[in-house]
Amino acid sequence: MQISMNNIHKAFGKNKVLEGVNLDIHEGQVHALMGENGAGKSTLMNILVGLHKKDKGTIVIDGEEKTFADPKKAEDFGIAFIHQELNIWPELTVLENLFVNKEPVTPFGLIHTSKMKAIAKEQFDKLSISIPLHMEAGKCSVGEQQMIEIAKALMTDAKVIIMDEPTAALTEREIQKLFNVIRSLQKAGVTIIYISHRMEDIFTICDTITVMRDGRSVDTSPIAETNFNEVVRKMVGRELKDRFPTREAKLGDTVLEVQNLTRKDVFQNVSFKVRSGEIVGIAGLMGAGRTEIMRTIFGLDGKYTGDIFVNGQKVFIKSPDQAVRLGVGFITEDRKDEGLVLDFSIKDNIALPSLFSFTQKAIINEKSEREYVELLIKRLTIKTESAQTKAKNLSGGNQQKVVIAKWIGIGPKVLILDEPTRGVDVGAKREIYELMNELTDRGVSIVMVSSELPEILGMSDNILVVHEGMIAGEITRDEASQEKIMTLATGGHLNE
Structure with missing residues (x-):
């Protein structure tokens, strides 16, 4: 799936969030989208899937101008969005969360629980997830909830998956599991739009990077042709000499x-x-x-x-x-x-x-x-x-x-x-x-x-x-x- 977002503008009241963003996504890419908090990354993706309406600009998918009425329409078309802020129903079980409004039914119209469990187990095995399906989702840690959301998106057979800070709550082991899944999806032709502040992620898993600053797209480059310092300079508009400040701890009682x-x-x-x-x-x-x-x-x-x-x-x-x-x-x-x-x-x-x-x-x-x-x-x-x-x-x-x-x-x-x-x-x-x-x-x-x-x-x-x-x-x-x-x-x- 080829996606081109051209000259996208969006304001909430007097607050101008996007002021002319251009983004081209090619099939099978893992395309990083980076920028400071408030640069407009999530808003741009929310416009793509129909959660927000753009004020100006065009969205072209596979050569045709396209606008989705809501995220469900985008998902049906093949674009899934794993949000940074998790959409978990805490009182429902893990299994029920995976199939909200998508429950398979038997020929008699009953919920096909055994089929749900089989599909869930297959996805959990791919991600090496060991969370009990009968467990209340609200009792899962934030990291476990993140993995549930990722599994849910993979179950849609999407052609494009937007991941907004997918590894923020994961440990190094879980991150490597996710990267293995992303590489498998990429080989199958699935496109990943990867929003993250973790430089390690970007330079490990992504092919291309688009940097946003103050509601505008600043630059798009192949990952192989850029580096940490250059990306930071484009993001913040200044040099950031050291990642961590010097610590001279004065320890007391x-x-x-x-x-x-x-x-x-x-x-x-x-x-x-x-x-x-x-x-x-x-x-x-x-x-x-x-x-x-x-x-x-x-x-x-x-x-x-x-x-x-x-x-x-x-x-x-x-x-x-x-x-x-x-x-x-x-x-x-x-x-x-x-x-x-x-x-x-x-x-x-x-x-x-x-x-x-x-x-x-x-x-x-x-x-x-x-x-x-x-x-x-x-x-x-x-x-x-x-x-x-x-x-x-x-x-x-x-x-x-x-x-x-x-x-x-x-x-x-x-x-x-x-x-x-x-x-x-x-x-x-x-x-x-x-x-x-x-x-x-x-x-x-x-x-x-x-x-x-x-x-x-x-x-x-x-x-x-x-x-x-x-x-x-x-x-x-x-x-x-x-x-x-x-x-x-x-x-x-x-x-x-």
Whole structure:
């Protein structure tokens, strides 16, 4: 399928999102689409599949001008879209999610469950997915939900598959599985439009790259004829000299200590320390228990055994409210459902955990609140016309910045970051890394869960690797390598 999008324009009210984008997609390509958050990548694809209507321009498919009334029509035509923000029905089973509105039926009009299971098993085997089909989808991790969405798209027999940040919640092992599937699809003539902020993905799996900046297409090049620095310069309009800022950690006393933390059938005997000014990276494969450990420390997931100490004082954290009052903040990996109130404004989201600091005798000092929010919007360079803009109207990366801003505002002693740069462009990642350095310079302790090994290696002072609910090993910054981390993450042992 050959697709040409010519001179595409789109505005939402006064906000001009696309201002003349050109994109040519050839059959069998893996075509990367890159740009900073807010550059218009997802909007362009939403126009292609009929989720948004273009204001101006043409879409030509196989030589004929074409416009889809809605995404279902596009899917029926052979164009599937795996969105960055997952479309999972949490109360339905994994199997039911795979076949929503597409259930095969028997000659008697009954749902053909055995056929559904056979089709699902075939797709899961291709992706090496081991999630039980009867499990409620809402109980799956974000990474598992991502794999469900990918499997669902592959079941459509699409000729073109749009993948928007498909590996953002996946670990290195799952990413390699996905890449193998993409290569198989490419050999079968399927075209992939691949939106990602992960440079490793782009240079590993893609043939061609189109860079967007400020709502315009800036350049299209074969991957073999460009490089990391050139792509970054085209994306941000400036040189970005180093991917990770220099870290000169000044470590102090232990602020957070966990001893033999256990939740039955989830993780066991987890022990570690985090000192003031330190970034402790938490690595491991999907389902290893990384997020569950952090959620328990923050009081989200109920009873546990073992001990938690904050500033040397033993505490029993029963709720997030208690954790916040102890100076612990938690930036969740699931910004859509847990990190933001999407219908609230940026101002209300950022101020939410800190309202007590603006309140006197049950009255909010609106001037102080407004100044505080504007300061954080400026500091994190959140792209918005106003602090009153609803969070749901921001790009994924700017939503992530709002989540970070709201937790910075509480003045945390310990900040837990679960996939802090998921879906964030390379320029914004650098800003987040610099912010992490600023926080640790002020003595804040950071625990960072990340599936991006370069991020773990580039920003951590100490690295803990989780395997099947246990700490498999601890590696210092100077000793760490991707090979050592993956050895421990897959159940191996170092120095064998």
